[in-house]
Amino acid sequence: xxxxxxxxxxxxxxxxxxxxxxxxxxxxxxxxxxxxxxxxxxxxxxxxxxxxxxxxxxxxxxxxxxxxxxxxxxxxxxxxxxxxxxxxxxxxxxxxxxxxxxxxxxxxxxxxxxxxxxxxxxxxxxxxxxxxxxxxxxxxxxxxxxxxxxxxxxxxxxxxxxxxxxxxxxxxxxxxxxxxxxxxxxxxxxxxxxxxxxxxxxxxxxxxxxxxxxxxxxxxxxxxxxxxxxxxxxxxxxxxxxxxxxxxxxxxxxxxxxxxxxxxxxxxxxxxxxxxxxxxxxxxxxxxxxxxxxxxxxxxxxxxxxxxxxxxxxxxxxxxxxxxxxxxxxxxxxxxxxxxxxxxxxxxxxxxxxxxxxxxxxxxxxxxxxxxxxxxxxxxxxxxxxxxxxxxxxxxxxxxxxxxxxxxxxxxxx
Numbered sequence: 001x002x003x004x005x006x007x008x009x010x011x012x013x014x015x016x017x018x019x020x021x022x023x024x025x026x027x028x029x030x031x032x033x034x035x036x037x038x039x040x041x042x043x044x045x046x047x048x049x050x051x052x053x054x055x056x057x058x059x060x061x062x063x064x065x066x067x068x069x070x071x072x073x074x075x076x077x078x079x080x081x082x083x084x085x086x087x088x089x090x091x092x093x094x095x096x097x098x099x100x101x102x103x104x105x106x107x108x109x110x111x112x113x114x115x116x117x118x119x120x121x122x123x124x125x126x127x128x129x130x131x132x133x134x135x136x137x138x139x140x141x142x143x144x145x146x147x148x149x150x151x152x153x154x155x156x157x158x159x160x161x162x163x164x165x166x167x168x169x170x171x172x173x174x175x176x177x178x179x180x181x182x183x184x185x186x187x188x189x190x191x192x193x194x195x196x197x198x199x200x201x202x203x204x205x206x207x208x209x210x211x212x213x214x215x216x217x218x219x220x221x222x223x224x225x226x227x228x229x230x231x232x233x234x235x236x237x238x239x240x241x242x243x244x245x246x247x248x249x250x251x252x253x254x255x256x257x258x259x260x261x262x263x264x265x266x267x268x269x270x271x272x273x274x275x276x277x278x279x280x281x282x283x284x285x286x287x288x289x290x291x292x293x294x295x296x297x298x299x300x301x302x303x304x305x306x307x308x309x310x311x312x313x314x315x316x317x318x319x320x321x322x323x324x325x326x327x328x329x330x331x332x333x334x335x336x337x338x339x340x341x342x343x344x345x346x347x348x349x350x351x352x353x354x355x356x357x358x359x360x361x362x363x364x365x366x367x368x369x370x371x372x373x374x375x376x377x378x379x380x381x382x383x384x385x386x387x388x389x390x391x392x393x394x395x396x397x398x399x400x401x402x403x404x405x406x407x408x409x410x411x412x413x414x
Contacts, residue, residue, distance in 0.1 A: 007268035007318070011275030018279040025278035030270050030321075032233040033136075033143045037266055039236035040133055043215070044087035046247050050208040051201060053082065053094035058198045061102055066191045068112055069172050075099070076123040076168045080161065083127025084134045085215065092124060092363045093370070098198060100374045105193040107377050111178055113384050117371060118394030119171050122355045123164050124363055125316075126402070129351040130160040132222070133232070135362065136266060137320035137350045141343050142232055144328050149222035149232060151340040152347075159344060160351070163405045167398065210246040214239050266317065273321030286326045296334045300342065301410055303327055304349040308403055311353025312360050320350045338414050345410045352402035358391045 015022045047053075060078055064070040075095065082091040103113070128135030132142040132152040142149060218239040222232055289306070293299035303326055311319035323346075331342040358364040371386040 004264045004268035007265075007272045011268075011272035014272075014279050014281070015275050018281070020275075020278050022275070025275040026271075027274075027278075029274045030140070030143060032231055033139055033270060034263070034267055036133065036139050036143070036233040036236045037136060038263055039233070039240035040139075041087050041090075041263075042240050043211075043236075043243050044090045046243055047086060047208070047211055047215075048090050048094050049247070050204040050211065052203050052208055053091060054098060054198070055201055055203045057095035058098045058194060058201065061098060061194055062191055066102060066106060066194075068106070068108055068116075069175060071102075072116055072119060072172060072175075073168050076119050076164065079120055079123045080127035080130065080164050083124045084130040084157070085219075088124040088128050088135065089363045089366055092120070092367055096367075096370050096374075098194060100376060101197050102191075102194050103376050110384055112175060113376065114386065114390050114394065115171050115175060117367060117386050118391055118398065119168060121358075121361050121364060121367055121391070122167060122394075122398045122402075125351050125354050125361055126160045126164045126167075128362070129347045130157045132156070133236070136269070136317045137347055139232075140320050140324055141347055144324065144343075145227055146328055146332050147340045147343045148227065149219075152343060155340050155344045156347060159348065159405070159409060163348075163402055166405070167401050170401065171394075204250075207247060207250040210250060211243055214243045214246065269317040269321050272318060273324070276322055277325055286329075296330075297411070297414060300330055300335065300345075300414070301407060303330065304345060304406060304410060305403075307346065308349040308353035308356075308399075308406070311350045312356035312399065313353075315360055316350050316354035316362065319353060320347075335414060341409070341413050345406055345414075348402065348406040348409065352399050352406055355398040355402055356395050358388045358395065360395075364391075 011025070012022055014020075015025050056078060057075065060074040061071060064074050078095070079088070079091060082088070108116075125135075129138055130153070132138050132147075132149045138152070138156070141147065142152060218235055221230070221235045221239075225235070285306075286303075289302045290299055293302050303323065307319055307323040307327070310323065327342065327346045331339045331346075335342045354360045354362070358368060368386050368388075368391075371384070376384045
């Protein structure tokens with residue numbers, strides 16, 4: 001709980017140091033964003049209770065034959081799809097147990113393990129940015145009202161899917177170039193172990209089908225209903241309430257549906273952003289960047305680079321919230337004709353930064369902790385651990401790949 005306290009303190013300190021009333025700064029607090037995020041987290045946890053994600057991960061592992069490069073691509077694609085509509089932390093936590101079972105039997109070397117978890121983390125970030133409700137930055141972008149769910153998703157999904165494909169292809173090639181080899185006999189044994197351990201895992205289709213229908217209905221409403229008529233947060237809250245009612249009918253009483261710690265953390269992000277925005281500091285930063293940039297497109301690129309740097313240092317949530325007023329002003333004035341593309345480029349810059357360091361990514365430390373707790377053996381029969389230093393070379397490469405794609409989008413498409 002130290003992070004929320006620190007963020008609230010930063011926000012209050014910014015207000016007091018600039019002579020701005022804290023109550024006044026709260027006028028810019030995005031309550032609608034908080035409502036949407038909480039609703040989607042509850043919905044994701046209900047979906048996870050059906051056992052679908054564990055079942056899908058096991059099926060993918062079995063279909064891949066346990067071949068390491070195929071498994072990497074299959075699970076990266078799965079993470080991308082799940083993270084685009086649901087909480088990526090929940091998705092990661094659901095698929096890890098079966099992955100650990102497989103790796104204990106295969107015993108891959110440390111090169112593969114480091115690459116696998118780095119790709120899993122990056123693709124969870126990319127999936128979250130691929131739709132307008134995938135993660136906090138995307139939700140913040142949609143809640144500005146300058147771009148619709150359909151416009152954002154229609155442009156973001158192919159862009160981030162393509163970036164994911166390039167990233168996975170390059171890391172798969174790197175495994176081949178680094179001479180990562182597979183033992184087919186161990187692979188066959190690993191699939192047998194995984195199948196035996198998860199043979200009784202079944203999907204609660206009686207509950208999954210109604211929940212999936214509600215999600216499909218929510219997506220249709222986000223696409224069809226104008227935001228001025230009904231906000232995306234209202235659709236999410238109504239959909240969440242319907243999902244809870246259906247879960248109680250078909251699946252029983254839901255357990256703890258929301259993590260209050262994550263709610264407080266998100267609220268602290270939004271409060272800090274509102275507080276900093278009310279001080280006028282952002283206008284000063286925008287003015288400095290405008291003086292440096294020779295033209296409008298260069299100015300936009302500087303803002304994108306700044307956003308990605310802040311995202312890398314302090315995380316995607318604070319960066320997206322703090323820099324959003326600058327990018328929104330650009331998207332609605334200078335680049336009004338390409339507004340949706342500008343907002344997708346902004347989401348891509350935030351996503352690139354969130355892949356730079358382990359602490360930048362939403363699921364970074366959680367994934368690292370679970371890998372450490374699993375005590376996985378590597379090829380040298382020692383216990384594998386995945387630390388900040390282990391991820392750093394991959395994070396730098398992931399950032400370079402994603403930011404290059406972002407700058408190409410900003411340069412060519414605008």
